[in-house]
Amino acid sequence: MTLTSGGAEIRFESVGVRYAATERPALDDVTFAVPSGALTVLVGPSGGGKTTLLRTVNRLVAPTAGRVLVDGTDVASVPLEELRRGIGYAIQAVGLFPHYTVAQNVAVVPSLLHWPPDEITRRVDELLRLVHLDPARYRNRYPRELSGGEAQRAGVARAIASKPRILLMDEPFGAVDAIVRRSLQQELLAICKSLGSTILFVTHDVDEALQLADRVVVLKDGRVEQHGSVLDVMLRPATGYVRDLFRADDVLRRLRILRVGDAMRAGEAGGAPQIDADEPLLHALERFLQGERRLSVCTQGVAAGVLDLDLLRAAVLP
Ligand SMILES: Nc1ncnc2c1ncn2[C@@H]1O[C@H](COP(=O)(O)OP(=O)(O)OP(=O)(O)O)[C@@H](O)[C@H]1O
Ligand SMILES: [Mg+2]
Structure with a gap:
């Protein structure tokens, strides 16, 4: 050592x-x-x-x-x-x-x-x-x-x-x-x-x-x-x-604790608005409820993947 x-x-x-x-x-x-x-x-x-x-x-x-x-x-x-x-x-x-x-x-x-x-x-x-x-x-x-x-x-x-x-x-x-x-x-x-x-x-x-x-x-x-x-x-x-x-059964808790990076799929999201991979999924859900369809997930400003409502749902309700 x-x-x-x-x-x-x-x-x-x-x-x-x-x-x-x-x-x-x-x-x-x-x-x-x-x-x-x-x-x-x-x-x-x-x-x-x-x-x-x-x-x-x-x-x-x-x-x-x-x-x-x-x-x-x-x-x-x-x-x-x-x-x-x-x-x-x-x-x-x-x-x-x-x-x-x-x-x-x-x-x-x-x-x-x-x-x-x-x-x-x-x-x-x-x-x-x-x-x-x-x-x-x-x-x-x-x-x-x-x-x-x-x-x-x-x-x-x-x-x-x-x-x-x-x-x-x-x-x-x-x-x-x-x-x-x-x-x-x-x-x-x-x-x-x-x-x-x-x-x-x-x-x-x-x-x-x-x-x-x-x-x-x-x-x-x-x-x-x-x-x-x-x-x-x-x-x-x-x-x-x-x-x-x-309290893993609580869906709202999952949304608060799981991160955008946990749910995203690798790939390019074209010109979609950005969200940081470290943000809780709840923030992504808010953006979807406000009308976004796809988000471009970034880590330290670099595009890392894509998130949409289906991916979010699959992560929270597997
Ligand atoms: N010096 C010791 N002699 C005998 N038994 C001990 C000794 N230290 C701990 N124990 C026993 O070993 C078990 C594990 O104790 P430990 O202190 O590792 O638990 P812990 O998870 O840290 O608990 P806590 O969350 O209360 O700090 C307990 O049953 C405790 O009573
Ligand atoms: Mg202890």
Whole structure:
């Protein structure tokens, strides 16, 4: 494993975890992969095994069956320090070092990596601004002088400070109010994507999961109920639990969550008016109701395909 930027692939192979003195395993035969640079969201009921799974990646928990591979290497064979330096980990119970200031906490890994001091200072300020903590006000405070949500934000800044190849995020903004959380998460993920980090992200907010995810993994009773794209879990829920969790039967919800790019067909739409592939299908439906017959679908301004009402209907009511 190296620490160059860009994401690492994570692969879970038949991973099982049985904590001592428990009759049911916390994880049972979990197999899936997170491709390099992708964002996979983990959802599922409390006690389903999400935190346990994240912790097998940075070896806070050792699998009792199967193995976890990072870029093809079993994490059990990587020296622990090396492994953890390549992984950012943000958790609900933040774990800031109480005798370090906010700035010192954020700078922990860059300092270990011997970044030049002025680069560390610049990076710390940039990260604090990113998580909406004004550096002038917060960099010299101690964790006990922060609110719960501010401490979480400092914890997230610390997790991404060294531009890790893997980010494990376990409800990192659980103590932040919903409106600020949405904007923090959007910004954080934009940054992580630009670094190319591979991200495993736990949330209880299902809508948020669907907005953010490249792939979704539903963990229940330690097993993978479903691993698929947003389209899969919305249109082809594998179990009743998954269908209920995402309220996948609700057509209006499908229109809000599925994207134009999910429904389009490749091809040219002549001079048809444009719509962006990332917009929800609901926006396309509005345009059709206003009288458009065909839309030219673009990604970053470049024509990518065609959408009409039949294609939209086929996507929403398969
Ligand atoms: N250290 C431990 N010792 C024994 N059992 C544990 C330990 N940690 C977790 N468990 C059990 O393992 C199972 C999975 O727990 P885990 O924390 O991974 O769930 P989770 O999906 O993260 O839940 P939540 O959404 O509530 O955070 C639960 O039944 C839990 O009680
Ligand atoms: Mg948990």
